Amino acid sequence: MIGINAGHTKSGAGYGAVGIIRESEHTRKVAAALKRHLELAGAAVKECTVDSAASQSAYLSKVVSMANGKELEWFVSIHFNAGGGRGVEVYTYGGRQYQDAVEVCENIAALGFKNRGVKAGTGLYVIRKTRAKSMLIEVCFVDTDDANRYLSVGADKIGQAIAAALIPHVVPVDPAGPVVVPPAQPEKQKYVKVIVPELNVRRSPSWASSAIAGTVRIREVFTVTDTITVGSTPMHRLKSSLYITAHPKYVETYEK
Ligand SMILES: [Zn+2]
Incomplete structure (x- = not known):
């Protein structure tokens, strides 16, 4: 009780x-x-x-x-x-x-x-x-x-x-009774961290040099909203709507 x-x-x-x-x-x-x-x-x-x-x-x-x-x-x-x-x-x-x-x-x-x-x-x-x-x-x-x-x-x-x-x-009155369902935990957010000295970010999901919007630096972290594959390489879409490679050679991707 x-x-x-x-x-x-x-x-x-x-x-x-x-x-x-x-x-x-x-x-x-x-x-x-x-x-x-x-x-x-x-x-x-x-x-x-x-x-x-x-x-x-x-x-x-x-x-x-x-x-x-x-x-x-x-x-x-x-x-x-x-x-x-x-x-x-x-x-x-x-x-x-x-x-x-x-x-x-x-x-x-x-x-x-x-x-x-x-x-x-x-x-x-x-x-x-x-x-x-x-x-x-x-x-x-x-x-x-x-x-x-x-x-x-x-x-x-x-x-x-x-x-x-x-x-x-707690001890239920009726062990065969229904079970309370806990509220869903919020989904984890995905982040990407740059692990090379400098890396391009792109204004569209394309590897073409014309898509390059600028560069980001080592240890910078961005929020990922989506991950897609362009050609054969994965690419992250960032919260800022820019794109960055998801290749583990250049970035570390993690959830928190
Ligand atoms: Zn009170």
């Missing part, structure tokens, strides 16, 4: 950060999506969300007592960051690099966010006080273009990305 906490109250004490988006509103959307995807995959979920409290500390202790009322495999708290940064990060006790926490970062990053990694959240109340293994996910920042990216990706994809990281590590 996985405990899910949509971070912060809906109003008053314990209310979340406000930027381009309101944290309290979107922790609930992501938590609902996460719950849906976990349940679709056959995992049991315990909601640990608190909508109102007399104070921040009352809020926190309510969340923890809900989490500790059940035997949980994971306690997952959904948050959004504020303060002008970019990217996803996850906090665990002592910064433990649990495989599922690392994959939460990777899966959300694959949706177009910077991966800030798994960090020590030992000082965070919900991390320290919950008996279960716990992770606090800062999906992205509410007050930078991260928020616009999040809005175009949508809460459902974020919930699916988190569920996909957790599912292989």
Whole structure:
């Protein structure tokens, strides 16, 4: 069973950060999506969300007592960051690099966010006080273009990305049930690096000297958008729309 906490109250004490988006509103959307995807995959979920409290500390202790009322495999708290940064990060006790926490970062990053990694959240109340293994996910920042990216990706994809990281590590209610499909990783980009002192670049896919647009130098790196064969020699089309030989005698081609 996985405990899910949509971070912060809906109003008053314990209310979340406000930027381009309101944290309290979107922790609930992501938590609902996460719950849906976990349940679709056959995992049991315990909601640990608190909508109102007399104070921040009352809020926190309510969340923890809900989490500790059940035997949980994971306690997952959904948050959004504020303060002008970019990217996803996850906090665990002592910064433990649990495989599922690392994959939460990777899966959300694959949706177009910077991966800030798994960090020590030992000082965070919900991390320290919950008996279960716990992770606090800062999906992205509410007050930078991260928020616009999040809005175009949508809460459902974020919930699916988190569920996909957790599912292989939790015990399903029904082992024969469906499996959550992790979001596709972005395709790697291909680069070409010049390994000879000087090399021609061409304005068209031709080896004719009339096609030469200029020269590039050793160690210069260019982004490749396509690789074709001209005559019997491979040629790269560059992001700049110029062409360069792909022959390994002159260039090194790699993906990253
Ligand atoms: Zn928060």
